[in-house]
Amino acid sequence: MHITQLNRECLLHLFSFLDKDSRKNLARTCPQLQDVFEDPALWPLLHFRSLTELKKDNFLLSPALRSLSICWHSSRVQVCSIEDWLKSAFQRSICSRHESLVSDFLLQVCDRWGSVPARFRHLSWVRPANKSQEPRPMPTIGLYGLEAVWFCVLPEEGYHCLQKALYTPNRNLHNSTGRCPNLESLTLSGCGHVTDDCLGRLLCSCLRLRTLRLENCARVTNRTLVAAAAHGRALQTLHVDFCRNVSAAGLRRLRAACPRLALRAEHSATMIPDQAPRSPPAPGQAVRKLLLR
Incomplete structure (x- = not known):
């Protein structure tokens, strides 16, 4: 019996006994095992x-x-x-x-992103290149409280590609x-x-x-x-x-x-914390101190 003839539950169980490197090496042998990986x-x-x-x-x-x-x-x-x-x-x-x-x-x-390109990650509205059409609403996808509304002029094809990237789940995320x-x-x-x-x-x-x-x-x-x-x-x-x-x-x-x-907090509060950087003395400062003495 070949290993690929096992059902998915058995393959997942077998993979669970391997370390990360072994899982990766085994996944390279065939697409089915790559899918399990x-x-x-x-x-x-x-x-x-x-x-x-x-x-x-x-x-x-x-x-x-x-x-x-x-x-x-x-x-x-x-x-x-x-x-x-x-x-x-x-x-x-x-x-x-x-x-x-x-x-x-x-x-x-x-990161809450999947396959969305980095240049699209701060857009809340996207409109196609045809300016006669109204801007199409997209989900607010700013990372931490998007304060401004951004617009991006995209070709019609590019808009649909972005929309598909936003709404299509991607399991192949490494x-x-x-x-x-x-x-x-x-x-x-x-x-x-x-x-x-x-x-x-x-x-x-x-x-x-x-x-x-x-x-x-x-x-x-x-x-x-x-x-x-x-x-x-x-x-x-x-x-x-x-x-x-x-x-x-x-x-x-x-x-x-x-x-x-x-x-x-073991020993944390009793350790010596970081000190502020000590600025080097200005040129001539040491000489002035010596003369004042």
């Missing part, structure tokens, strides 16, 4: 042990995603945790290779597109370049998020706690361990605002 039901859980895995095409982001974890345990995490103004040129070059990987990936999780509104658990460990803005946007998009675990995320501050109180409607557990820029005052305010939230 692209089934969102196969991808409710995603775990990444290094940042380079985020750049691969061996997984699928879809509304079926429930749990996501990115845990990077490397010596380079210590370099990422250094304040930017204290880094040497060599350290900055190390960070430049990966500093945007996690943030870009999380923005893909937040790691470059797709939003995961049903995400319930997110774990980030050693992600030193993740910012409050990125986490705030994720909290606004994933309204079913119940568990958020952050460990050794140097750029996470009290603003993430404020975003959790404002937008974490379903949030039940929040860990901010070894996040040095989270203060005791911010934790107290969050506990007061969300008394039912299971909050843990």
Whole structure:
């Protein structure tokens, strides 16, 4: 009996025992297995042990995603945790290779787009090239509260293509597109370049998020706690361990605002936070100080 003769449920069960690379390699053998690989039901859980895995095409982001974890345990995490103004040129070059990987990936999780081209993502009305026709209403598809109404003159054919892209579901969405509104658990460990803005946007998009675990995320501050109180409607557990820029005052305010939230902040409030950059002395300032003495 050939593997392709199995029904879809059996194939999904077999795929579930494989890691991401093995699933991708098996999917390359025939279109039927590729179709199983692209089934969102196969991808409710995603775990990444290094940042380079985020750049691969061996997984699928879809509304079926429930749990996501990115845990990077490397010596380079210590370099990422250094304040930017204290880094040497060599350290900055190390960070430049990966500093945007996690943030870009999380923005893909937040992305509510499928196959709509980027140049159409902020349009709320579209009209064909024939100006005698009235503008045709399209859904408001701005990302976060579109403040202005935009118009785009498109050929009649282009309008229908855009309309089809907006209303046709696309299952073949790999790691470059797709939003995961049903995400319930997110774990980030050693992600030193993740910012409050990125986490705030994720909290606004994933309204079913119940568990958020952050460990050794140097750029996470009290603003993430404020975003959790404002937008974490379903949030039940929040860990901010070894996040040095989270203060005791911010934790107290969050506990007061969300008394039912299971909050843990191991060593976060006791660590030394980032310091403001020290400007170098102006030319001649040291000489003047010496003369005044």
